[in-house]
Amino acid sequence: MQAYEFINNLIPPLKMTDNAQKALAWMEEIRQDVLPVVDEGIFKGLVTDDLIYTLNNPELKIADISPESVTCFVYQDKHIYDVLRVAAEHQSNMVAVLDREQHYQGVITMEDAISAFAESLSIQSQGAVVVLSMFMTDYSMYEIARVIESENAKILSSFISVDPLDDSKIKVTLKLDKTELRHIKATLERFGYRILDHYQEEQEQSNEQDRIGNLLRFLDL
Missing domain, CATH: 3.30.70.260 (ACT domain)
Structure with missing residues (x-):
């Protein structure tokens, strides 16, 4: 039950050139309140809707927003238990997955992680x-x-x-x-x-x- 098995491919990463309005539109479309930020294959952290609403500038580029939870990730070969642990530490509903060369592979939602955890128990x-x-x-x-x-x-x-x-x-x-x-x-x-x-x-x-x-x-x- 390694982390890479539970990556949710329906959740797109934000690029530095995207703006806050696009981020909110994506969040609404996929019914999430957080999205990962990736720059040239490197995970930069998470952006939440609360952060965007606080900044109150729909045209603001993601590059001008300081992402949160830059260490909210696990390596792809880690067990699903580690995903739950990292999510709890960061109080996040989403955890990024990286390979050992630090390249971004995707994210796991807590809904998916809990389902996997339930199966393991x-x-x-x-x-x-x-x-x-x-x-x-x-x-x-x-x-x-x-x-x-x-x-x-x-x-x-x-x-x-x-x-x-x-x-x-x-x-x-x-x-x-x-x-x-x-x-x-x-x-x-x-x-x-x-x-x-x-x-x-x-x-x-x-x-x-x-x-x-x-x-x-x-x-x-």
Whole structure:
């Protein structure tokens, strides 16, 4: 799942000779509020509609506008996780993709990145989600998997994040291949695991919007 696989070829880069009015027209046409700026194949940063409206000059050339987020890019061989990380760092809905020679290859939107992330976490598969809280020193995926598998269930994917209420602990989010959690929860608790939260899907809940909604909910995005 490398970044170059998710480049959105429908989003055009702005040239230095383009003006602010053209940028806004393109943004409206493709329903985006930001566009990349490229000069002779080199990524120069991002221009947002807020920046253009602030300058309030439709004839202003892009060359006369100072682009933002000049480091909002990833290399084309980076994983989709890096795209999400860079987007979060820059609070941007778009991340540029460069090759190792710094040449611009395109951009990835957060809509595309989240869809790819959802796919990597097996969101499209039926199953429930369990969130465990523990100290990092107690974390062992082997032991967790052994307990889960004792209930004839499998871990489809996992995600680890720092517990926002206690930075000495982590949250371990598990996507399972079972929709019924009662016995699994009881077994986890019997082995001393603290269940922070859980999300139990209904069998018929299979459309894309529901899957993405579940992803955002259990990642607290």
